[in-house]
Amino acid sequence: MTRIFSGVKPTGHLTLGNYLGAVRRWADVDQNRADALFCVVDLHALTVEHDPGRVRRLSRQAATLLLASGLDPKLCTVFVQSHVDEHARLSYLLECVASDGEMRRMIQYKEKAARERTRGGSVRLSLLTYPVLMAADILAYGTDEVPVGDDQTQHVELARDLAVRFNQRYGHTFVVPRATRPVVAARVMNLQEPTSKMGKSEDVGPGIVYLLDEPEVIRKKIMRAVTDSGQDVVYDREGRPGVSNLLEILAACEGGNPEGLAGVYESYGSLKKDTAEAVVELLRPVQERHRELCADPAYVEGVLRDGAEKAREMARPWVDAAYRAIGLLPPA
Ligand code: AMP
Ligand code: TRP
Numbered sequence: 001m002t003r004i005f006s007g008v009k010p011t012g013h014l015t016l017g018n019y020l021g022a023v024r025r026w027a028d029v030d031q032n033r034a035d036a037l038f039c040v041v042d043l044h045a046l047t048v049e050h051d052p053g054r055v056r057r058l059s060r061q062a063a064t065l066l067l068a069s070g071l072d073p074k075l076c077t078v079f080v081q082s083h084v085d086e087h088a089r090l091s092y093l094l095e096c097v098a099s100d101g102e103m104r105r106m107i108q109y110k111e112k113a114a115r116e117r118t119r120g121g122s123v124r125l126s127l128l129t130y131p132v133l134m135a136a137d138i139l140a141y142g143t144d145e146v147p148v149g150d151d152q153t154q155h156v157e158l159a160r161d162l163a164v165r166f167n168q169r170y171g172h173t174f175v176v177p178r179a180t181r182p183v184v185a186a187r188v189m190n191l192q193e194p195t196s197k198m199g200k201s202e203d204v205g206p207g208i209v210y211l212l213d214e215p216e217v218i219r220k221k222i223m224r225a226v227t228d229s230g231q232d233v234v235y236d237r238e239g240r241p242g243v244s245n246l247l248e249i250l251a252a253c254e255g256g257n258p259e260g261l262a263g264v265y266e267s268y269g270s271l272k273k274d275t276a277e278a279v280v281e282l283l284r285p286v287q288e289r290h291r292e293l294c295a296d297p298a299y300v301e302g303v304l305r306d307g308a309e310k311a312r313e314m315a316r317p318w319v320d321a322a323y324r325a326i327g328l329l330p331p332a
Helices: 016-033 042-046 052-068 086-095 100-104 107-118 125-139 150-170 215-223 241-254 258-262 268-294 297-326
Strands: 003-008 035-040 077-080 145-147 178-180
Touching: 003 016, 003 125, 016 035, 016 052, 016 145, 016 241, 016 268, 035 052, 035 297, 042 052, 042 125, 052 077, 052 268, 052 297, 077 297, 086 125, 086 150, 086 297, 100 107, 100 125, 107 125, 107 150, 125 150, 145 150, 150 178, 150 297, 215 268, 241 258, 241 268, 268 297
Parallel strands: 003 035, 003 145, 035 077, 145 178
Antiparallel strands: none
């Protein structure tokens, strides 16, 4: 059976970008067709300046939202990365296979490191090695497919490269994984800055729709989205990034395609109105279920406990095999 692994970082509240680019597909498709693991990757949240209490709260919230989005613990494994030691154990071995030049070429590293430096802060070493830990997350489970948004393609490529290199040097050990992306909305853009990704790290942003935003807030953010000069509704991500982003969001909500929808609308106003309503309706059941789950924290904790136990069992043989292959003496 196909093995699927993916994860979400608890560095901020989950956004519409996370949902359309990744989480919705995990719930609607991936968990039903494969042996799938979905992980709140909390160790990755420590790569930039962080507040311990906030990471803890956001980890719990992210796990609750994954369940509210429809991940079913009877069908898949939901857990928190730091509960399974195998990720960190394998990460070190993969650091011995990766090169520093390869790490410094990662686009996200370059962008985030530059941002930290302009703020006058220092760059944590873990920000540089982060993609190796991500490769460990993936390779520790013999993963075939990694369903992610566009921004993660380069990181999954690295996981592939490391798997191939390890196998060549030390004998066949790892499955070589591949990224899968959604047909539309693989890169949802910020509504106020449609040439940048809708990221979740900024705390409040008028251009970011959060999964837990009230319907009125969602409507306001979408109605105020920056659109492009021009009047007609055309799908052209380069020339008309604002309108194209709305068309993608609407298409993702309704299951159509953005080019086709462009022909249906005569004004930006009606496109925004329909997009706002579509997003409100899409998120309504997730928000309702989230409210119910918040009233039952013991259930969520139980899911995470069982998930970690299952994940540990799945990861251990892969990681033990890598320890043997690379030349470490097995314990007596
Ligand atoms: P992160 O928030 O970086 O942990 O991302 C979790 C998942 O959501 C990854 O698969 C990302 O590729 C995906 N994702 C995050 N932001 C967006 C976005 N704006 N559009 C599409 N996918 C996204
Ligand atoms: N780096 C991913 C992101 O920022 C999150 C992540 C960590 C991940 N480990 C993973 C995604 C393993 C897929 C598989 O979105």
